[in-house]
Amino acid sequence: MLEYAGSQHAGRRTDREEGLAIVGVLRSLDWVLLAGIAGLVAVGLWAVSGVTRFAVVGNPSYYLDRQMVYVAVGGAALVVGTFIDPDIYRRYWKPIFGATVLLIAFVFVVGHAARGSTRWISLGFFTFQPSEFGKLAFVLALAGFLADRPRDVGALGTTLRVLGLGAIPVLLVFAQPDLGTALVYLAALVAMLFVGGAPWRQLVALGSIALLLAVGVLWAGPAVGVNFLKGYQQSRLTCFVHPSYCSSADTRYNLEQSIVAVGAGQVKGRGVNNATQTRLQFLPEHGTDFVFASYSEQRGFIGASLLLALYLLVLWRALRIVSIARDFYSAIVAGGIVVALLFQIFVNVGMTMGIAPITGIPLPFVSVGGSSMIANLAAMGVLLAIYARGRAARRRR
Numbered sequence: 217m218l219e220y221a222g223s224q225h226a227g228r229r230t231d232r233e234e235g236l237a238i239v240g241v242l243r244s245l246d247w248v249l250l251a252g253i254a255g256l257v258a259v260g261l262w263a264v265s266g267v268t269r270f271a272v273v274g275n276p277s278y279y280l281d282r283q284m285v286y287v288a289v290g291g292a293a294l295v296v297g298t299f300i301d302p303d304i305y306r307r308y309w310k311p312i313f314g315a316t317v318l319l320i321a322f323v324f325v326v327g328h329a330a331r332g333s334t335r336w337i338s339l340g341f342f343t344f345q346p347s348e349f350g351k352l353a354f355v356l357a358l359a360g361f362l363a364d365r366p367r368d369v370g371a372l373g374t375t376l377r378v379l380g381l382g383a384i385p386v387l388l389v390f391a392q393p394d395l396g397t398a399l400v401y402l403a404a405l406v407a408m409l410f411v412g413g414a415p416w417r418q419l420v421a422l423g424s425i426a427l428l429l430a431v432g433v434l435w436a437g438p439a440v441g442v443n444f445l446k447g448y449q450q451s452r453l454t455c456f457v458h459p460s461y462c463s464s465a466d467t468r469y470n471l472e473q474s475i476v477a478v479g480a481g482q483v484k485g486r487g488v489n490n491a492t493q494t495r496l497q498f499l500p501e502h503g504t505d506f507v508f509a510s511y512s513e514q515r516g517f518i519g520a521s522l523l524l525a526l527y528l529l530v531l532w533r534a535l536r537i538v539s540i541a542r543d544f545y546s547a548i549v550a551g552g553i554v555v556a557l558l559f560q561i562f563v564n565v566g567m568t569m570g571i572a573p574i575t576g577i578p579l580p581f582v583s584v585g586g587s588s589m590i591a592n593l594a595a596m597g598v599l600l601a602i603y604a605r606g607r608a609a610r611r612r613r
Contacts, residue, residue, distance in 0.1 A: 241299055244604040244611070249533035253294075253581075253596050255526045257287055260582040263523075266488045267510040268503045268584065270495050279503060279584050286586040290593030297597025301605065305598075306545045309360025313381065316353040319346045320388045335392050347389045347397045348587035352595045354385055355404050355552035362412045363545035369412040378409065379422075396563065396575030400556050402426075407555035408548045411538060473499045474506050474568045477513040478520075485516030503584040505576055509568040523582070527561050534599055540606040550602050553595050 261283060268279035305312065323334055323346055336343045358378060368374045382405045390398040410419060477493040480486060493499040494510040502510035512520045534554040541547035557580055564579040566572030578588040 238299065240608060241601075241604045244607040245298070245600055246533055246537070246603045246607075249530060249596075249603070250600065252526055252529040252533060253593070256523075256530060256581040257593075259523050259526060261287065263507060263511040263515075263582050264503065264584055266491075266514045267494055267507055269488055271503060282586070283584060283589070286589040287593075289586070290590040293590055293594035294597035294600070297594050298600045298604065300597075300601060302546050302549060302598065302602055303543070305356040305549070306360045306363055309357045309364075312353050312360070313357035316346075316350045316357060317384055317388065320350055320385055322346070323392060335394055342586065345585075345587040347392070347394060348591045349594075350385060350389070351397070351400060351404065351556055352553070352591055352598065354382070354401055355408065355549055355556065356598070358382055358405065359408055359545055359548040359552060362408060362548055363543075366544050369409075370415050370418075372418065375409065375414055375418050375422075378405070394576070396577040399563075399575070400559055400577065403559040404552040404556040408552040411548050411551035412544075470500055470506070470574065471567075471570055474509040475570055477502075477506070477509040478569055481513045481516040481520070483517045485512075485514050485519055488514055504578060505564070505574070505583070506568055507579050507583045508565050511582070512568075524565075530596075531558055531561075537599055537603045537606070540610070541602050542606040542609040546602040546606065550599060553599055557592070557595070 261280065264283045265277070265280045269276045272278040323337060326337060335345050335347060337346060358381060361378060361381060362369055362374075365374055382401065386398050386401045386405075389401060406419070406422065409422075473493060477491075477499050480491075480493060485491075489495065491510070491514045493513050494502050499506055499510055499513075508520070508523075511523070515522075531554060534550065534557070537550040538547050538554070541550055560577050560580050563572045563575055563577050564583075567574045567577075578585055580588065580592045
């Protein structure tokens with residue numbers, strides 16, 4: 217188990233008695249991480265301004281204007297999250313978990329259906345996706361469960377209880393259906409168990425069970441007439457594993473157009489006006505699922521490299537926070553957030569080039585959409601809060 221700057225109890229006592237002044241938080245911030253986040257948001261807005269230029273006739277800035285509003289709200293969430301002591305989330309992990317489960321389940325009652333899935337709740341002025349915000353809440357809640365049992369994290373009973381709790385929101389998201397987001401939850405859960413100190417034999421056993429479940433869902437179930445996945449989800453996985461046997465024209469078309477768009481950008485890109493895959497609507501969902509392909513067509517290898525370099529910077533600084541964290545809970549939260557972010561980036565970028573299955577996972581800080589942008593910026597605020605308090609604790613020592 218990792219050692220931290222101060223014990224969990226000591227960290228709570230110090231903050232309650234003295235508090236952490238705003239000046240102290242600013243002094244302890246990871247300004248490199250913050251600069252990387254700002255760079256990602258700026259490049260994301262630049263990408264949106266180009267890939268959605270011709271999406272709405274007569275209003276080329278329609279999606280850009282909306283995205284800027286989401287960035288403003290997400291920025292406010294980042295600031296608020298930075299000044300909230302993460303220990304507050306630990307103390308209230310049970311209400312956070314309950315609210316998350318109820319909100320995701322509420323989708324089935326009043327949810328808004330689109331593209332074959334029921335994932336969104338409409339408030340009239342804003343349509344949001346609870347499962348996107350649930351990614352952060354899921355990590356904050358289950359990390360609290362683990363942090364309350366620091367000496368029992370390696371016990372099989374604790375691992376099974378964590379899996380049982382985690383399975384509730386995972387299955388609810390999977391039933392929407394949203395396979396991609398459910399996999400993000402699972403990736404974060406495994407990361408939290410690893411950071412928490414779960415033995416390797418348990419992690420290997422979990423991997424084996426996951427493999428057996430995948431075989432059952434993808435092969436054994438359909439072989440006996442039981443389909444756990446929707447038809448389009450099966451087609452996406454089939455086209456990825458066996459492209460020559462791909463029977464879905466839509467899935468094959470989307471992937472082919474995406475690969476063409478990425479390659480067409482070459483070194484410097486074709487520019488906004490000459491990017492025919494995007495401008496002439498050959499590439500579907502070019503502002504959301506396939507935004508990286510569209511951005512690569514317009515900005516080329518140089519633009520794509522800039523974006524990936526910023527992702528690398530943010531991931532590197534975020535991983536450092538695991539070891540700098542003030543207490544056990546904060547370390548687990550940091551591990552869950554950074555692995556969830558890494559998983560989303562890898563799958564989204566990979567699926568545009570055919571090295572990962574198409575799952576519908578948005579590209580963090582770039583894909584058009586308010587839920588993803590606000591939730592990811594809020595998660596970055598939590599990371600900054602963990603870093604600031606960890607660094608301040610080390611300074612006091």
